[in-house]
Amino acid sequence: MLENLAQEMQAKVQVMIRVTPGVEAHTHEYIRTAQTDSKFGIGISDPLLLEVVAQLRNSTVLCLTGFHCHIGSQILEEEPFGLAVERMMGLMSKVGKELGVCVTELNMGGGIGIRYTSADTPLTPQQVVRHITDQVTAVAQREGLPLPALYVEPGRAIVGEAGLTLYRIGSLKEVPGIRHYLSIDGGMSDNPRPALYQAVYEAMLVEKANQEPTIKVHLAGKHCETGDILIKDLLLPPVEPGDILAVFATGAYNYSMASHYNRTPKPAMVLVSRQGVFMLEERETYEDLVRQDRIPMHLRS
Template sequence: MFLLRGEVNEKGHLVFGGCDTVKLANTFGTPLYVMDEDYIRDRCRGYVRALKENGLEGMVAYASKAFLNMAMVKIVAEEGMGLDVVSGGELYTAYKAGFDLAKVFFHGNNKTPEEIAFAVEHGVGRIVIDHFAEIDMVADIARKRGKNVNVLIRVKPGVDAHTHHYIQTGKQDSKFGFGISDGQAMEAAKRIIASEHIHLAGLHCHIGSQIFELKPFGLTAEIMEDFRLALMKETGELMEEINFGGGYGIHYTDADHPLDPLEYIKEIADALKARCAEHGLALPRFIVEPGRSIVGEAGITLYTLGSIKNIPGIRTYVSVDGGMGDNPRPALYQAEYEAVVANKAKAEAVRKVTVAGRCCESGDMLIHDIALPEIEVGDILAVFSTGAYNYSMASNYNRLPVPAVVLAKDGRAELMVRRQTYDDLLHYDEMPSWLSKA
């Protein structure tokens, strides 16, 4: 087992973002999400640099569904990147943080008229069309507001990336986008081109998440460029840009072997350049949307150990003060994680335990069969690579408050998101009139 994104100080405590994690737990309480600002910025810059080194004109747009709050929007803006949003809530967060909405790509397989109206009214850069009815909806809303809107169409390239079937999104059988092989993508493009007030700026695709292979990305680039050529022959319109989405894998356990961002971008760029040369076409504007690979390893979650329950001859359960409420991924995707006891980070691992969450569900298990030092109630457990899709997917199941998020940098740590209180849980409760009568 390796220390993902962590060091150990003279006290034997795990250090993350320059901060003693035991001190963080004592100061801010647990469960606690901790994000390393320097790592986030380094990953952002790596992607921006990868485009430049491959001679590509375009943009890196952070996929905000991985982790979003106003402070994260500020970091993305300072790094000169765009933003990928998938809901009115994510879009509104960007708007309130002062982000340039012309650099926003608005996705979603079922955007509401209200969300689209907000996007059109506030000048969102690209609305990504996902189904036929959305074409007329966007065109009508744009017409009523006297606006012209740039759109992309989401295309299913038919590539089956080797990942969990819940997060394979480029296959023909997917709720997202239009298929190429069944002619729907071509039909959608023709309808948009024939519409007023909307301009088809290009194509979008996304083949899945947590992908470690290069070949699916290169194959996708070839398919998308072939479709761009077919569109030009069929309609006379040459798409200005292709957005290749994200999906780049990260370290969760020793079994994971992710590549450097430059390798992913180079694979797409080389395949695209070769196809463009073969077709005699100029390169399109090149967009990528990394999310998990920017924030995943930038985050850890700190828990306090509670009950220790040994079942002779079977296993030992160690319960923490969080679980599927703050990290549903093990229950959803059978996701696996590594962890250390933060206050005993140098201690030898001597016993195998299963880390259980506190929710009233038998399936609330964070880590099965992990080797840890001798443990006791009150120890602090640090779970690695929780920066993506943990806070984003957190819930109030069992009426548990969502944990705080702190941003760590050079030994300093301050809140990005405050911890919910019990009063916060009641904030939106209402009492129907017939129940409130004496």
């Protein structure tokens, strides 16, 4: 398809191949992306991969520049990155020896984790890059390969801890002998990660940060789903309706994953910096939600 489009447009297009290197990162199964059984990319041991490389080698409009992989998200260890480098560099050596194709770029994707809770001990981007570059250099020397242009994608590591989400506390429900549920004015429509793959967060009451915790609660979202629990077993000081709760490390994969579930308007997004306070996204209204709705004429009466 891409080759046909390029021919129609009389354009030369640089392409990379997404490869599944068969590395199972130690993270939630829903955000692992490089294991053999994955919807992403072409398996590194799949004969189709060499066929595609050969096809690109013979193309007059498509130019293969390199390979790309992404082993998963919220990775807190060096080992998976190193193993992925070993396999991807091995692939570059193989296509050079067997097909005479020299690719010049290697994109190792992202996946660098952040500190969502006090139990997380993330690597710094510098540590990850140093480990990857050391591995690339070692394999290149061993295999006699030129050093490729190397890319990484540290998105979450850049913005994740820079953001937080503020919720207003609603009611407190006690199930005697079992637990307390504390309702908030948001939930899985603004942060689906806990419901999707049991993501864990920490939070605090903004105006009671120095008070000792006295109650353990399940932080219950506003949506009609039993699974809309933002944080389980959260320890808080005495709470009252109207209190403001801050949930930390929501700068990545929150607003970008937000939805209008239950026809819920999205909240505002505000930038706070030394230069001042700036509105980035206006709070949506119900009028915003129905602006694109259309009712067929025969249903209007």
